[in-house]
Amino acid sequence: MHEYSIVQSLLNQCEEIAMKNDAKKVVKVVTKIGAMSGVEPHLLEVAFNTFKEGTICDSAEFIINKQKLKLECKECGGIFEVDEVRYFCIKCQSLKVKVVDGEDMYLMRLEME
Amino acid sequence: MCVDCGCSIRGIEEHTGEHSHDGGKTFHSHEHQKAHEHLHHNPQLNDAKTVSVIQKILDKNDHEADHNREHLQEKGVLGINLMSSPGAGKTTLLEHLGDVANFKFGVIEGDLETERDADRLRAKGIHAQQIQTGTACHLDAFMVHKGLHHMPLDDIDVCFVENVGNLVCPASYDVGTHLNIVLVSVPEGEDKIAKYPVMFRQADLILITKTDLLPYFQYDIEAEKAEARKIKPNVDILEVNVNDVQSVKAVAQWIEFKLKMRA
Numbered sequence: 382m383h384e385y386s387i388v389q390s391l392l393n394q395c396e397e398i399a400m401k402n403d404a405k406k407v408v409k410v411v412t413k414i415g416a417m418s419g420v421e422p423h424l425l426e427v428a429f430n431t432f433k434e435g436t437i438c439d440s441a442e443f444i445i446n447k448q449k450l451k452l453e454c455k456e457c458g459g460i461f462e463v464d465e466v467r468y469f470c471i472k473c474q475s476l477k478v479k480v481v482d483g484e485d486m487y488l489m490r491l492e493m494e
Numbered sequence: 495m496c497v498d499c500g501c502s503i504r505g506i507e508e509h510t511g512e513h514s515h516d517g518g519k520t521f522h523s524h525e526h527q528k529a530h531e532h533l534h535h536n537p538q539l540n541d542a543k544t545v546s547v548i549q550k551i552l553d554k555n556d557h558e559a560d561h562n563r564e565h566l567q568e569k570g571v572l573g574i575n576l577m578s579s580p581g582a583g584k585t586t587l588l589e590h591l592g593d594v595a596n597f598k599f600g601v602i603e604g605d606l607e608t609e610r611d612a613d614r615l616r617a618k619g620i621h622a623q624q625i626q627t628g629t630a631c632h633l634d635a636f637m638v639h640k641g642l643h644h645m646p647l648d649d650i651d652v653c654f655v656e657n658v659g660n661l662v663c664p665a666s667y668d669v670g671t672h673l674n675i676v677l678v679s680v681p682e683g684e685d686k687i688a689k690y691p692v693m694f695r696q697a698d699l700i701l702i703t704k705t706d707l708l709p710y711f712q713y714d715i716e717a718e719k720a721e722a723r724k725i726k727p728n729v730d731i732l733e734v735n736v737n738d739v740q741s742v743k744a745v746a747q748w749i750e751f752k753l754k755m756r757a
């Protein structure tokens with residue numbers, strides 16, 4: 382359950398940003414979680430709602446935007462999202478694909494008061 | 495070791511110098527940390543209380559990982575992260591590598607809180623440093639940094655990190671090594687690679703271990719290799735049976751090749 386450690390990092394980030402902006406509380410936290418980030422969105426949400434208590438995010442709404450794996454084909458130029466985990470082009474089968482999105486987890490936006 | 499870098503474990507902004515950020519693809523100085531904030535930290539004009547951030551949630555860990563790589567780089571040491579389920583054969587492989595490798599190596603042992611695995615390695619004359627992980631289900635770059643403090647980096651060519659036995663959590667954390675070796679053993683069954691794609695995606699080398707047990711298990715090894723290459727088309731794969739010294743030598747040769755490629 383590394384979702385708990387990840388939430389700790391996220392809460393620290395929120396705290397730092399809130400301090401820099403002289404905010405008293407965070408009302409909304411928007412994240413982007415890639416399908417191949419190794420994080421289970423539901424577990425992340427549970428962890429966030431457990432650990433936010435007593436922090437600056439105590440009453441914050443937690444939003445997860447799930448990001449599918451997104452690839453760009455170097456051969457045919459296609460950019461596409463895949464449902465199944467596969468790292469080759471869905472159109473021309475080329476293995477020369479670049480990962481555009483979906484492997485990382487990001488804090489995207491904070492709303493504060 | 496941090497006497498010269500001045501980092502004293504407390505963080506990432508303290509030292510200067512070039513280091514790579516995403517696994518060696520880009521290089522930047524620690525000015526980057528500030529640039530980061532300037533770039534992405536722009537309060538929107540219509541609502542002063544809403545800020546766009548776009549920061550990796552594990553950014554701090556990633557910076558510490560870069561920092562660990564700098565330490566290794568400085569000493570010309572190749573860092574290798576070993577990951578697998580519990581019991582796939584990480585410690586056993588390291589013991590056998592000790593017999594055949596023509597490079598010197600140390601091990602940061604994070605798999606168990608007890609000294610059991612570290613003692614097994616020491617019995618083989620391998621420098622092993624146990625790190626305290628508490629109940630952690632993965633190692634992070636900060637834990638590995640502490641382990642590096644106790645590694646005789648001047649005397650070794652390769653520093654292995656034996657990660658916590660777990661095919662899920664360690665995959666999300668860059669610990670600051672250069673290469674990932676992921677082990678999967680025949681008795682674990684056929685579906686492991688397809689079930690844990692995030693882990694196998696991280697692999698530079700996949701070792702299918704305990705192949706001496708193939709006659710006793712329903713295990714289509716070629717199908718498993720094909721599955722791995724759907725996830726990572728260019729991944730290297732070797733079969734290992736520790737009773738077959740040639741198979742262990744092949745692992746040593748793969749590492750020797752990687753060492754040579756980092757002159």
Ligand SMILES: Nc1nc2c(ncn2[C@@H]2O[C@H](COP(=O)(O)OP(=O)(O)O)[C@@H](O)[C@H]2O)c(=O)[nH]1
Pocket residue numbers: 578579580581582583584585586587605659703704705706707734735736737
């Ligand atoms: N038959 C067989 N058993 C192995 C092999 N490699 C490791 N083992 C056994 O698997 C068990 C777990 O190995 P260990 O190295 O402790 O796994 P770790 O948890 O990944 O470090 C031990 O009993 C080893 O003897 C192998 O190639 N063949």
Ligand SMILES: [Mg+2]
Pocket residue numbers: 584585586605611656
């Ligand atoms: Mg072990």
Ligand SMILES: [Zn+2]
Pocket residue numbers: 382383384631632663
């Ligand atoms: Zn975990």
Ligand SMILES: [Zn+2]
Pocket residue numbers: 454455456457458459470471472473474475
């Ligand atoms: Zn294509």
Ligand SMILES: [Zn+2]
Pocket residue numbers: 495496499500501502503561565
């Ligand atoms: Zn340091």
Ligand SMILES: [Zn+2]
Pocket residue numbers: 495496501502503639643
């Ligand atoms: Zn240090």
Ligand SMILES: [Zn+2]
Pocket residue numbers: 515527530553557
């Ligand atoms: Zn960064």
Ligand SMILES: [Zn+2]
Pocket residue numbers: 506509513524557560561564
């Ligand atoms: Zn650094």
